[in-house]
Amino acid sequence: MFIRKVSCGSQSSLALTASGQVYAWGHGATLGCGSSEITILRPKVIEDLQSIRIVDISMGDSHCLALSHDNEVYAWGNNAMGQCGQSHTTSPITRPKKVVGLEGVTVHQISAGTSHSIVWTALPTDRQVVAWHRPFCVDLQEGTFSHLRSFLERYCDGFDQTHPPVPFPTPREHHHFVMLCLKLLCTHLQLAQAGGVAASILGNQARPLRHLLFRLMDSSTPGCVQKAVNETLSIGAPLLLPPLRERMELLHTLLPQGPDRWDSLSRGQRMQLGIILTSLQENIHVASLLGFTSPTDFEVDASYSTDASYQLMDGQDTHLAEVLMKTLLRNVGYHTEQAFGELEKNSDKSQKQVRHEEYAPPSHLRELLSSLQKHLLAYCYNSTGEGVASCVGLLQQHLSLLLPHAVEVLQRSIALLQQNHCQVSYALREKLQDVLFNSAAGAMLSLILHSLLLLPVTVTRPLLIHLLCLLPELDHLNRSLPAAAVLEEQELEWPMQGNPSSTSVQQPFKSWVWLVDLERTCSLVIGRCLGGMLVWMPASKEERKTTTWLKSKLFSDGLESFSNKELDKIVSHVCEKVISGDDDYDSSEFEVAPDLMKLLDLAVGKIGEPGNTMFTEMHSYAKSKDWDCSEGENIEHALLDRASQCLLACLLKHCQQPILDISSR
Numbered sequence: 001m002f003i004r005k006v007s008c009g010s011q012s013s014l015a016l017t018a019s020g021q022v023y024a025w026g027h028g029a030t031l032g033c034g035s036s037e038i039t040i041l042r043p044k045v046i047e048d049l050q051s052i053r054i055v056d057i058s059m060g061d062s063h064c065l066a067l068s069h070d071n072e073v074y075a076w077g078n079n080a081m082g083q084c085g086q087s088h089t090t091s092p093i094t095r096p097k098k099v100v101g102l103e104g105v106t107v108h109q110i111s112a113g114t115s116h117s118i119v120w121t122a123l124p125t126d127r128q129v130v131a132w133h134r135p136f137c138v139d140l141q142e143g144t145f146s147h148l149r150s151f152l153e154r155y156c157d158g159f160d161q162t163h164p165p166v167p168f169p170t171p172r173e174h175h176h177f178v179m180l181c182l183k184l185l186c187t188h189l190q191l192a193q194a195g196g197v198a199a200s201i202l203g204n205q206a207r208p209l210r211h212l213l214f215r216l217m218d219s220s221t222p223g224c225v226q227k228a229v230n231e232t233l234s235i236g237a238p239l240l241l242p243p244l245r246e247r248m249e250l251l252h253t254l255l256p257q258g259p260d261r262w263d264s265l266s267r268g269q270r271m272q273l274g275i276i277l278t279s280l281q282e283n284i285h286v287a288s289l290l291g292f293t294s295p296t297d298f299e300v301d302a303s304y305s306t307d308a309s310y311q312l313m314d315g316q317d318t319h320l321a322e323v324l325m326k327t328l329l330r331n332v333g334y335h336t337e338q339a340f341g342e343l344e345k346n347s348d349k350s351q352k353q354v355r356h357e358e359y360a361p362p363s364h365l366r367e368l369l370s371s372l373q374k375h376l377l378a379y380c381y382n383s384t385g386e387g388v389a390s391c392v393g394l395l396q397q398h399l400s401l402l403l404p405h406a407v408e409v410l411q412r413s414i415a416l417l418q419q420n421h422c423q424v425s426y427a428l429r430e431k432l433q434d435v436l437f438n439s440a441a442g443a444m445l446s447l448i449l450h451s452l453l454l455l456p457v458t459v460t461r462p463l464l465i466h467l468l469c470l471l472p473e474l475d476h477l478n479r480s481l482p483a484a485a486v487l488e489e490q491e492l493e494w495p496m497q498g499n500p501s502s503t504s505v506q507q508p509f510k511s512w513v514w515l516v517d518l519e520r521t522c523s524l525v526i527g528r529c530l531g532g533m534l535v536w537m538p539a540s541k542e543e544r545k546t547t548t549w550l551k552s553k554l555f556s557d558g559l560e561s562f563s564n565k566e567l568d569k570i571v572s573h574v575c576e577k578v579i580s581g582d583d584d585y586d587s588s589e590f591e592v593a594p595d596l597m598k599l600l601d602l603a604v605g606k607i608g609e610p611g612n613t614m615f616t617e618m619h620s621y622a623k624s625k626d627w628d629c630s631e632g633e634n635i636e637h638a639l640l641d642r643a644s645q646c647l648l649a650c651l652l653k654h655c656q657q658p659i660l661d662i663s664s665r
Contacts, residue, residue: 002139007059009077014064015043018139020053022046022066029092030064030077036092048096049074060112065119066096071106073099073119081115140192142203148185149209152178156212160220175222182228185209189236202239210240217268230271237275244288248320251276255327256334277364286375289321290391318394321372325398328369329440333405335365336439340412343431344419370444373398377451380459396462399448403466406441410473417480429481433511446514449521457528464529467522474519483512484519574604603649605642615645 002018012026022032023043029036032046049066052074056067063077063084075084079091085099102119109120155178158165164174192201202209216229233240241247254273256265265273279285376395380388413436436442452460460467478484570590602611622629630640 005057007057007064009059009064010061012059014057014059016054016057020055020069022049022054022057028062028077029094030059030062032064032076032094032096034094036094046096056110058110058112060117061114063093063112063117064096065110065112065117067107067110071108073102073107073110075099075117078115083112083115083117085117140188140201142201142205144188145185145202145205145209148181148188149205149212151181152185152212152216155181156216156219156221159222159225175225179224179228182225182232186228186232186235189232189239192239193235206240207242210242213240214268214272217271218266233271233275237279241276241279244285245320247276247280248289248324251280251324252327255331274364277368281364281368281371283375286371289324289372290375290379290394291318291321318390321376322394322397325369325372325394326401328365328372329398329402329405331365332369332440336409336435339435339439340416343416343428343435366438366444370447373444373448377448377455381451381454392459395459399463400466402440402445402448403463403470406439406445407466407469407473409436409439409441410470410477414473414477414480417477430511437514443514446518446521449518449525452525453521453528457531460525461529464526467526467529471519471522471526474515474522478512478516478519481512481515483510484516487513487516574600599649599652602652603646605645611645611649615641615648618644618648 003015004018005016007014007016009026009030011028012024012030014030015023017023023045024031024033025040025043027039031038031040031044032048033040033044053069054066054074055069058065060083061078063075063079066074068074073085074096075086076093076096077084079086079093080089082089084093084097085101086093086097087100099117099119105119106121107119108122111118155165155168155174159171159175164171168174168177213229213233216225217233221229242250251273254265254269254276280289376391376398379391380395383391413432416432452463573590598611602614619629630638630644
């Protein structure tokens with residue numbers, strides 16, 4: 001018999017058993033046996049409550065309360081002050097009776113005072129009631145889990161033996177018993193979670209139970225037992241896992257330290273690794289890893305909101321997150337490298353190769369790393385002041401590792417396409433797209449680059465060298481794939497004014513549009529960095545001397561003097577003609593000064609004088625100084641010439657120097 005609770009009054013005592021029976025001994029009406037003068041020297045069950053499962057008792061000076069599993073309240077004993085709740089003061093009440101007026105009220109707590117009684121409808125915080133009236137649940141306490149562990153440890157071996165362990169007559173009964181023990185353990189863990197019970201309910205049983213279950217995963221067990229172990233681990237993981245810091249140590253122990261280590265992990269180790277990675281993705285744990293909240297484990301209150309802003313902890317230590325993010329990135333890289341190896345081996349085969357996912361790293365690796373990145377970026381965006389410096393440093397340090405890795409992934413992709421030039425099948429492109437999108441250079445990088453557009457330039461500027469290395473590789477890869485050309489052709493067909501057409505990109509090009517967007521986003525981030533650098537450094541001595549013309553806006557005495565409508569007409573007309581390749585456009589309908597028109601012709605590359613002569617002389621002067629100049633007629637040199645012509649016109653206009661008609665000299 002297990003005693004759950006004992007309560008005493010002035011002349012008697014009560015005891016509540018785990019099975020819901022109430023025992024009384026002593027003297028008086030509180031014994032509940034129908035007499036106020038009786039004395040009982042040994043505990044005796046109260047017969048009127050014997051058919052009711054009682055879950056709580058409370059005793060005042062001379063009256064008693066009992067709470068049933070159906071949330072009904074019973075009272076007996078001294079009722080001189082109406083403390084038994086019978087709508088009268090006739091005393092005593094010698095047998096348990098339901099308290100009047102609580103019909104339909106769900107009572108969870110009771111308390112008896114000297115001459116009064118109190119009940120609560122709120123759940124108690126000092127004990128757990130979730131399992132008191134659940135089928136197949138013994139009790140939610142450490143002893144229950146200890147007994148179940150003892151049974152499993154004693155009988156979890158010998159499944160492959162001819163003769164089962166004593167006392168089982170057949171192997172089938174042995175297997176059935178172990179399966180039932182696992183189901184009981186699973187039920188208790190499930191009820192503990194449903195009732196919001198803390199992991200401390202397992203006491204010292206969490207670690208040995210966890211080790212036992214994962215050992216069963218790696219053992220040769222029957223299918224029914226294996227299924228029960230899987231279910232128990234999946235449901236009970238939050239209670240079985242160790243505290244956060246110990247969980248991190250276990251994670252570093254399990255994570256492979258090389259590309260070939262994945263194959264060496266057992267089935268139990270792989271499942272344990274997946275469960276730990278999944279548990280760490282909870283917002284509160286990610287915040288703890290990054291130092292936004294206390295790293296110690298605590299229960300999340302029902303009112304906790306995942307949208308709440310985190311406060312940086314005093315003495316924040318980001319070392320734990322730094323090591324974890326580095327380890328996760330390295331393992332994602334291992335997986336990507338293995339995937340590229342398989343693509344290169346099977347690049348000449350059109351059919352899709354079936355990969356054994358049993359030996360692939362858990363997808364939770366990428367998800368956890370992405371979750372850490374999202375929280376870090378969000379914190380850097382929302383926070384200001386000195387406290388954010390450590391997080392910005394962590395972000396920059398992580399991206400200084402991720403961006404070069406992304407460059408290597410892109411180079412590997414380009415090499416794979418070049419290796420199979422003119423023989424790149426649709427199947428190979430699809431497999432490459434899957435590998436690339438799931439790598440650190442795919443969806444993860446896209447999220448990071450788009451987020452960097454929202455952060456201050458001071459955060460992204462230290463990453464400029466890595467971004468400049470990334471952009472050419474993105475451009476090269478996009479030029480090796482069909483989506484970029486198709487998308488550009490479609491955009492060129494859009495009208496100069498009005499809304500663009502709603503024609504969508506068709507397959508197989510559509511699946512690569514994200515890569516084109518990634519390149520454009522990278523360009524925008526670089527542009528913001530460069531733009532910020534132009535106004536960042538303080539003015540030099542030479543700049544202060546020339547402050548007058550530095551402060552004047554580009555074209556400040558030219559096009560900007562027109563009205564907005566007139567300016568829009570000129571720009572729209574010139575751009576339309578230049579894009580269409582018509583250099584011989586007519587601008588006579590616009591009232592533009594001759595010098596300004598000559599500068600405009602030079603800026604847009606219109607063939608004519610004196611622009612041609614001036615540019616030729618500038619080109620000759622640059623060659624005489626041994627400067628880099630465009631040579632040949634390929635598209636890159638043509639673009640350089642066009643940019644140089646535009647720059648020359650802008651400088652002339654900016655310095656307010658009139659253009660000379662050299663041809664008339």
